[in-house]
Amino acid sequence: MSPKKLSLPTMNDWVAALIREHRVFGPQAKGDRFAYDLLGCAADLRLDHDVTILPPRKYLMPPTEVLITFTRSGKFESVMEGEPLVLFGVHPYDVAAIAQMDRYFTQDHADSHYLARRKKVTIVACDVQSASENVFAACMGTATVPDGFDVLLTLVGETYVVESRTAAGDALLALAGVLEDADAVSLGRREQLWMDAQKLLRRQNLRCRVEDLPGLLDRSYEHPAWRQKSELCFSCGSCVMVCPSCFCFDVQDEVGWDLVSGERRRQWDGCLLTQFACVAGGHNFRRLREERYRHRFYRKGKYLHDRCGFVACVGCGRCAAACTSGIASPVALYNSLLEDQ
Ligand code: SF4
Numbered sequence: 001m002s003p004k005k006l007s008l009p010t011m012n013d014w015v016a017a018l019i020r021e022h023r024v025f026g027p028q029a030k031g032d033r034f035a036y037d038l039l040g041c042a043a044d045l046r047l048d049h050d051v052t053i054l055p056p057r058k059y060l061m062p063p064t065e066v067l068i069t070f071t072r073s074g075k076f077e078s079v080m081e082g083e084p085l086v087l088f089g090v091h092p093y094d095v096a097a098i099a100q101m102d103r104y105f106t107q108d109h110a111d112s113h114y115l116a117r118r119k120k121v122t123i124v125a126c127d128v129q130s131a132s133e134n135v136f137a138a139c140m141g142t143a144t145v146p147d148g149f150d151v152l153l154t155l156v157g158e159t160y161v162v163e164s165r166t167a168a169g170d171a172l173l174a175l176a177g178v179l180e181d182a183d184a185v186s187l188g189r190r191e192q193l194w195m196d197a198q199k200l201l202r203r204q205n206l207r208c209r210v211e212d213l214p215g216l217l218d219r220s221y222e223h224p225a226w227r228q229k230s231e232l233c234f235s236c237g238s239c240v241m242v243c244p245s246c247f248c249f250d251v252q253d254e255v256g257w258d259l260v261s262g263e264r265r266r267q268w269d270g271c272l273l274t275q276f277a278c279v280a281g282g283h284n285f286r287r288l289r290e291e292r293y294r295h296r297f298y299r300k301g302k303y304l305h306d307r308c309g310f311v312a313c314v315g316c317g318r319c320a321a322a323c324t325s326g327i328a329s330p331v332a333l334y335n336s337l338l339e340d341q
């Protein structure tokens with residue numbers, strides 16, 4: 001569908017119509033911060049949010065979910081959870097992170113539980129209107145995204161330019177009624193906004209190109225920064241729990257009180273947590289904080305890149321905001337590795 005214009009009152013009516021027809025989750029104010037939650041009315045939607053506390057991945061891969069149920073007699077049944085929903089107002093860097101998850105969960109072995117949820121999600125992306133203090137999405141190539149969404153909204157002055165890319169997006173936009181085609185002035189302003197985003201979303205500046213990160217890590221395994229910074233680490237795991245491009249999980253069987261039935265669950269896990277690399281017999285492959293701290297950056301900047309072709313960081317800056325020790329920022333870490341090159 002060609003780009004359309006959506007005035008602010010029409011936008012409000014459209015969101016209200018969506019809420020009547022669908023379960024719509026969008027960024028809302030929570031004190032002086034923002035979080036995704038179910039929208040009860042259009043007025044609660046805050047498309048001017050800088051960043052949400054948790055990324056929208058919680059709707060695609062919830063903190064805990066049942067994979068199968070089983071009984072002692074050996075019967076088991078796969079559980080495919082997930083209801084149709086609309087994720088509204090997703091920033092481009094989070095769209096990019098969802099695209100990474102799609103890739104990761106379909107490469108080699110398709111994860112049917114993830115895909116069952118993913119297929120029921122329609123994404124309405126929104127270009128960033130205010131940048132958070134720690135954002136460096138422009139350094140990671142995710143300040144704007146060309147695809148990965150069903151609908152894209154861009155505020156240009158007093159109106160939105162809205163563009164649908166999929167049949168699911170068309171269906172959502174049909175609820176807005178008949179819309180005017182976006183004129184050349186609005187489209188020009190959108191182009192300008194995309195160019196400006198390359199500066200706006202560089203509040204922290206990475207002093208190398210994203211494609212240089214795997215090589216930088218290759219040369220830096222013994223760098224003193226790992227030890228120096230990790231001495232302040234509490235192993236709290238906050239940096240990985242808030243990350244849109246972290247998707248490690250643990251799987252555990254829980255047997256019911258009747259000792260007859262049970263369920264297999266998966267739940268978020270994180271490589272900064274002490275037990276993450278602990279195996280049967282009690283051996284921990286990354287016993288030291290320094291090893292766990294270093295692993296997080298290697299996993300994101302090199303190992304996943306070698307396997308899947310992307311650096312698993314989209315520059316949202318959530319980890320830097322979540323770390324009480326001030327040591328989780330990828331920009332600060334990579335820049336300190338660069339100092340000694
Ligand atoms: S590592 Fe930090 S900045 Fe990068 S995507 Fe994760 S939370 Fe965002």
Ligand code: SF4
Pocket residue numbers: 232233234235236237238239240272322323324325326327328
């Ligand atoms: S780097 Fe910071 S947020 Fe991450 S585990 Fe250590 S103290 Fe917690």
